[in-house]
Amino acid sequence: MKRFVPSLLAVVLSAAPALAQFPDRPPRIVVGQAAGGSSDVIARMVADAISAGMGQRVLVENRPGVNGAIGAEFVARGAADGYTAFQCPMSTLSITAQLPGSGIMDVGAELVPVSNVALSSYGLAVAASGPYRSVADILAGARARPGAVTFGSPGPGSAQHLSGELMNRLGEVNMQHVPYRGAAPAVVDLIAGRIDFMMTNLGDTAGQVRDGSLRLLAQGDPSRFPLFPDLPRIAETLPGFDVTGWFGFCLPRATPVAVITRWDEAIRAAMHSEPFQQRLAAAGFSPFYEGPEAFATRLAADRAKWLDVIRAANLRAQ
Numbered sequence: 001m002k003r004f005v006p007s008l009l010a011v012v013l014s015a016a017p018a019l020a021q022f023p024d025r026p027p028r029i030v031v032g033q034a035a036g037g038s039s040d041v042i043a044r045m046v047a048d049a050i051s052a053g054m055g056q057r058v059l060v061e062n063r064p065g066v067n068g069a070i071g072a073e074f075v076a077r078g079a080a081d082g083y084t085a086f087q088c089p090m091s092t093l094s095i096t097a098q099l100p101g102s103g104i105m106d107v108g109a110e111l112v113p114v115s116n117v118a119l120s121s122y123g124l125a126v127a128a129s130g131p132y133r134s135v136a137d138i139l140a141g142a143r144a145r146p147g148a149v150t151f152g153s154p155g156p157g158s159a160q161h162l163s164g165e166l167m168n169r170l171g172e173v174n175m176q177h178v179p180y181r182g183a184a185p186a187v188v189d190l191i192a193g194r195i196d197f198m199m200t201n202l203g204d205t206a207g208q209v210r211d212g213s214l215r216l217l218a219q220g221d222p223s224r225f226p227l228f229p230d231l232p233r234i235a236e237t238l239p240g241f242d243v244t245g246w247f248g249f250c251l252p253r254a255t256p257v258a259v260i261t262r263w264d265e266a267i268r269a270a271m272h273s274e275p276f277q278q279r280l281a282a283a284g285f286s287p288f289y290e291g292p293e294a295f296a297t298r299l300a301a302d303r304a305k306w307l308d309v310i311r312a313a314n315l316r317a318q
Contacts, residue, residue, distance in 0.1 A: 022259050027083045028059040029249070030075050032068025032092055038201065039068065041283055042118055042247045043087040049270035054262075066317075067157055068092030072107035072250075080252035082259030086111060088250040091159040094302040098310060099157050102317035111250035113299050114260055115267040116290035118280050120245035122163060122220040123202045124234060127193050128212050135218050135237040138197055142173035149175045152186035152195040156318040160186075162306055163199035163220060163243045165313045170238045179318075190214065201245065202228060203284015220244070223286060247285070248295055264291055 029047055033039040040062060047058040063071035068089060075086040086107075093108035126132045132141070142149040151167075153160035156179050168175055178195050180186040183204060190198050191213045202225050208214040209228070219231040220243035234241045249267065251260055270276050271289040280287045290298065309315075 022082055022262055023054055023056045025083070026056045026059050027054065027085065028061050029085050029087055030071045031060060031062045031087045032064060032071030032089075033062070034064045035062050038120065038204075038285075039087045039089050039247065042280070042285065045276070045279055045283070046087075046117060046249070046267065046270065049273065049276045050266040053266040053269050066102065066104055067096040067155065069096045069102065069104040069107060072097070072111065073105050075250070076105060076107050076110040076252055078252060080254035080256075082251060082255050082263065084252075085114065085263060086250045088113070088248050090244070090246045090302060091157075091162075093250070093299060094306045095159060095162050095310070096157045096317075098303065098307050099315060099317040100310075102157075104317075108299065108303055110253055112253045112255060112260065113292055113295035114249045114251055114263045115271075115292070116246050116248035116288060116295045116298065117267060117271060118247045118285035119221075119223065119288045120247070120285055121202045121223055121225040122159070122199050122243045122245060123205070123225075123228070123231065124197055124217045124220070125190065125200050125205055125209070125214045126197045126217060127191050128215045130193055130196070130215075132197065132217065135232075135234055138175075138217075139167075139171045139173060139237070141196075142171065142175050146174045147176055149173075149197075150178050150195045151175055152178045152180055152190055152198045154183040154186060155179050155181065157315070159243065159245060160199045162309055162315075165315070166241060166243065166309050167234075167238060169309060169312050170240055187214075199243065201284070206284065225286075226281070227284075246288070246298065248290070260292060 029043045031040045031043045043060050047060050051058045063074055072086050075084050078084050097106045097108040132138050151164040189195050206227050218234045220234050277287040
């Protein structure tokens with residue numbers, strides 16, 4: 001008996017109704033951070049904003065660990081049917097995914113970018129009572145006392161950690177990284193003067209700057225952060241320094257193009273909503289939409305930049 005082999009046309013036609021009906025049940029967004037963090041806040045805002053356009057309530061599920069890589073790997077290894085997206089922050093896909101020795105798959109290569117919705121600005125913060133008044137002061141201290149100047153971060157492999165390593169590389173200095181279990185304890189020690197400086201999300205430390213416990217010396221990217229529009233740029237002292245955080249959404253690489261487009265269209269429609277943009281801005285983010293192609297270009301550029309820093313500093317996962 002002749003074995004029946006379906007033609008390519010038949011396969012495409014059989015798949016078409018499923019794609020046309022997507023989604024016919026609630027899709028979900030996986031967040032690689034704990035509830036309440038920046039990724040979680042943005043994921044929940046987007047889920048609320050796109051549910052009507054998707055025709056289904058979009059759920060949010062937290063799977064924290066390894067700076068987001070646990071959740072990212074869960075999505076990358078899952079079904080490529082479009083029902084599980086990942087809230088992909090810059091640090092997870094561009095940095096953590098490329099650290100040797102993590103035991104985690106390179107999720108930055110296994111997830112396909114769908115839409116970017118927000119940028120975040122990093123700033124160099126010091127204790128208001130400390131001696132530093134500029135980036136040049138910090139670099140001068142590092143050159144005068146090699147290995148003595150310290151910078152904190154929420155943990156090894158975080159964007160804040162790699163930002164300090166980028167300063168080491170561009171400034172040809174040796175400042176010591178002090179990792180913490182999260183940003184909050186690092187900020188406490190920064191205010192107390194137990195570490196010299198920290199690269200931090202500007203929105204996260206606005207309160208401490210306003211109450212006078214922290215001083216911002218410079219911003220890490222060329223944008224104008226609304227709360228601190230007059231900050232100098234680190235690149236003015238260290239040419240080539242540019243750290244911009246972003247928060248987008250990704251799907252497994254084998255997801256059908258039609259389903260990727262469905263997610264992108266829903267997110268793009270939400271980004272045209274002024275109330276949604278206002279919610280993002282009020283949470284300390286700069287609303288910024290990029291579709292699949294532009295977002296993929298950004299991801300590729302950031303992965304190349306941070307891989308150079310990882311190799312130059314001989315970093316490994318801890």
